Structures are given as C-alpha cells and as structure tokens.
Amino acid sequence: MPETTLLHIEDLQLFFRAGKGVVRAVDGVNFDLNANQAVVVLGESGCGKTSLAKAILRLLPRNVDTYDGKIYLHDQNVMELSDEEYRRQVRWLKMSMVPQAAMNALNPVLKVGDQVAEPAMIHNAMDKEMALGQARKMFQHVGVPLDFLNRYAFELSGGMRQRVAIAMSLVTAPDLIVLDEPTSALDVLTQANIFNVLKRIKSELGMSFILITHDIATSSELADSVAVMYAGQIVETSDAHRFFHEPLHPYSGKLMDSVPRLRGTQEPDFIVGQPPSLINPPTGCRFRDRCPHAFGRCAEEPPTIRQDGRTVKCWLHVA
C-alpha cells in the first residue's frame, strides 16, 4: 500500500509569555504522519505535549508570544490561513481533537446525542435531522447503544462518556483526530475497551491519530510510530516496532525502563531528577543533567541524526 503523508510539521514553535519570562513549550518540533496511521507523542508532564496538540489545532491562549513554523496538511500549509479561514476550513472538518478529560467536559444540560450532532450542524452545514443521523452512525462506530442519544452525561459511565467524546470528534468526518490522554482517568477494562474502539475506527474509517500520552504501555495499543518529546523538543522519532524493541535516545530508554511490567522479570527503574524549566532551558542537550551517558560534547546543541527512517537528537549517535 503506498503511504501518503497526511501531516508534515516543520520547525513548529509555540512560546507563551509568563510572569518570569517566555515559556518555550514547543520549541522547533518536526514530525510526519502518514494517512491511516497513528503517531504517539510520549513525554512526561510539562514537556509540552499538550501545547503541541494545541499548536497543531491552533487552539491558542491569549498569552502567546511566538507561534511559528509550517504545518502541511495534504500539502497545504495551514499556517498561512487566517484564524477565520482556519476555523472554517480546518478545525473539525480536517482535524478534530478529544481534549484531556473530555468526558468530564460534556454539557450537563444537553442530551449527548444533540451534543454529538452539533459540530456537524455548524461545520458540515447539516440540518438537525441529518446531523442526528450522522451522530447515530458514529455512536454505532464507537459502540454506544443508540438509546443513549437521548440521555444526559450524568447518566453515563466514564467509559461511555469517553466514547461519546470520541464520537463527537468523528462526526464531522475529519482526516485526523488528536487524542490528549484519552484513557488516563479510566479503569483497566475500560481502557482496553476504548483502545479496541480506536483500533476499529482506524481500520473501518481509515482514520489517522495523534495520541498524546505519558503511558507507554497503553500507547503501544495504537502506535504505528512514536515521537518522544522532552523539554519542548522531539528527541526521537521511530516506527513503533523498532522503538519498543530498541529505543535510540537515552531518554527513551530510561522511559521504557520506568514501566512496571506485568509479564517478565525486569525491575523498573526511575529517572533521577526533574525535567528542566522551559523558561531559559539549558543550552546544548536538555537531557544531559539526567543522562547516564552525558559527555563533554553534550554541552553543544545536538543535531538530529537520521538513521534508517528514524531520527534521534543525540551526540551518541553521531557517526
């Protein structure tokens, strides 16, 4: 199957103004996503992964300092669009998002069916009848019984509410969905259920995903490729197979070691220290204070090395 690039991100930057200075939350991010694929953005809290999602969907707060770079969606640089054009042409129609804790953000006084139908009425110019029909279809895709259309959010369990949030992101028929920690508040069985739903949508509707999470074990449920984020930068990109087998960047390796495993005897370990502040981050490699392999050269900014379709931002991999 020929793979086509759906999303190409080049040198994306999103800085915020804060009391103490400029927060470099997304600091020169590059990655690609092919159609009908899922990329996982992995990182600790505070590494800028939610800001990356917001930068891609242009959901910006007021205190933005810099918002720059290129985002090609189907070969069109959407960064050139005005805010209004972006809202009309891209957000929801081409890309939609399931924000963190979306299941707790449903409107308590609207029936969930009407809530799911609403984006289709606004963005696809459907009348209410058609939009509800579309919502019904999406409910079937995510496995919510149809009589739930007329219920309110408080009548649904956490897992069902999360499915409703996913159905809402699907209803406008976008090419890409950004999921921000979709299962972190859910029980194990519900998590497995949600990932089954996402896998089914991926194969049945040909959907593509950007999955943002800190949970490596569950991220492997959906990942075709992985981008590891540290202190506002992408330090490694790889296909999932080689990443889970043998991560390249020392930070990725440490992250993998920190996962408690149900099977196997490997003792989990933790990463000593804390990620650096994103206000005036250290020069050179940002991980070097916590890195067991750090050496003299790490004080210089490491280049991004390409290696058989993978990239790694580390001096260790310079030939």
Add this chain to the structure above:
Amino acid sequence: MNAISGTAQGGAAVNSAERRHDEVLLSVQDLHVWFELRRFGFGHAGYVRAVDGVTFDLHYSETIAIVGESGCGKSSLMKTILALHRPTKGDILFENRNLNALKGPELREYRSQVGYVQQDPYGALAPFMTVQRILEEPMIINGIKDKAEREARLRNAMEEVKMSPVDDFLQKFPHMLSGGQQQRVVIARAMLLEPKLIVADEPVSMLDASVRVEILKLLRALQDKHNLAVIYITHDLSTVRYFSERVFVMYAGQAVEKSLINDLIRNPLHPYTMALLAATSDPDADNATRFRDVPPGEPPSLVKPPKGCRFHPRCPHMIKDLCDAEEPPHFEPEPQHLVACWLYR
C-alpha cells in the same frame, strides 16, 4: 524476585517486629458497608451495598493489595478501615480492639496509628497552607505541644521521603511542587505519627509514569524500615508485583479471588481476574495489531446486584441455573489461592 522485595528479608529487621510478624494487626470480619438510599430526603429506597461480606487478616509489617475497578467498593472498604464510615454489619479488629466500640479520644488514638496516602496529592493538600503547616497539623491535633519536637519530627519525615534540603520546601505551597513532590509530602504526613498501618489509595495513579516507580520504591523502603503494614489499593495489576505479596481482587463489593501475586499472574482462576490480566498491556508494538478481549457490559449496580455470582451476566463461562442462582463460596483449588467461582466446585 527483585531488589525491592529482597530488602524485606535482609537488612536490619527489628526483633520485636520479627516476633510479631505472625500476629494479626488488623482483622476484617464479614464486613458489610451499606449506604441507605432515601427518596426526597426521607422514605427508604434501598441500599447501595458498597462492601458486601469481605473478610481478611493483615499481619504486622505485611502488605496486601486490593485490586478492583472504580465502583467495586474498594474505597468504601478503605474508608471503613480508616473509621470514616461505620460498618453496617461485621467487625474490624485492630490489635484486638473493635473499631465499632471506639469513641472520642480512643478513636483519635486509633486514627493516629493508621496513616492515609490519598490518591490525588494536590486535592489532599490544603492549598493555603505551607508544607510546614501541613505537616504540623496532625501533630497539633494529636497533642504534641512542644514546637521544637514538632519541628524535629517534620524535618525527619521530610528527610525520609527524600525531600532535601528540607529548608527549600518548608515554606512552599502545594501548587509550587511537582506531582511527585506533592505525593512525598502526603506520604511524609501519613508517616509523621509513626503509624502501624498505612492505607495507600491508588498512590501513584495520578502521577507521571516516570515518577510512579520512584514513589512505589519510596513507600516500599519506608515500609521495610519501619515495619509498617500497608494496604495498597489500586486498579493497576502491573504495579502490584513490585509492592505486595498478597493480593485480593474485588468485584461489586465482594472479594472474588485471594492469592499471592505471583500465583495470580501465573494462574488466574476467576474469570474476572483473567479479564483484568488480559486487558493490562506491556509495551509491545504487536499490541496495535490485535483487539483485546474485554467482557461485555459494565459492573452491576450495587443497589440491586445480580443474583448468584455478581459477575455472571458478563462471564463467558457462566453455568446456567448455578451461577445465576446461588452465590459461590470460596474454593481453594491450590494452596493459599482462594476463588469465589463455581467453576472450581
């Protein structure tokens, strides 16, 4: 098995604790915690049977893990052990004293012997208090009047949870700390009054994956050092292995399987435990290519739980006219491995 559990046997094991290891610290006997439902504020409308017949013993300096999903009653069980709820039926004995009989100062004294590590550290720390004030509070309540002693004890507790240099943290407010540091403060607070038992309610589920192991190792080290008994409540089986030897699985208010954790992972007996294990993923790229087996439906209402085995409407091995009619007793198909399931009759 690993370095964490290895330290439990080696090192400076205190003699008295060694001697008491076979003695029961906490005994939960046929515990029922039901909450009454009322219609319009009065008029009886049934009960929520949050805990419905749970029995177990916890020895001195032993860890037990309680595994279950939200709504299975594990938090109600925990709160009853902390003497925040009264049992509807059944008894909890702590050092042979019945909690039901405790009042006033006795109850306060009991609570000082049981530390509580909350799930959400940020929610558990008063946002308007400094770390120093947060840690002093339990000592003031429990009548440690000497300021110098309070100061010394809180510094000691901070050192123990590896928040050093202590002076960097004492005047900070909770929002100025990272999630891991907040959880350390919560643990320090639970340790301050030198409890015999720590109840940890999902202590790491709100934390970043990279910090979880660090906090679990810290708790484990404190347990070894002070010979604490720990009740570790979680929904994540993969962390249990690194923390506890004994585990029991709860479903809809009842314990469905009790065993050693390695036996449970090697040979799960209850269909619900099997489903939990099958749904837990390890990092593996092949996970993306297959669907996971998840039992259909959701946990039952605790107001009108299903007749017979409470898992039977979701169970792939349901035996008609048995599982849906009679509640299964605990069978013991292998030593020290109890299961409430008719498959093993």
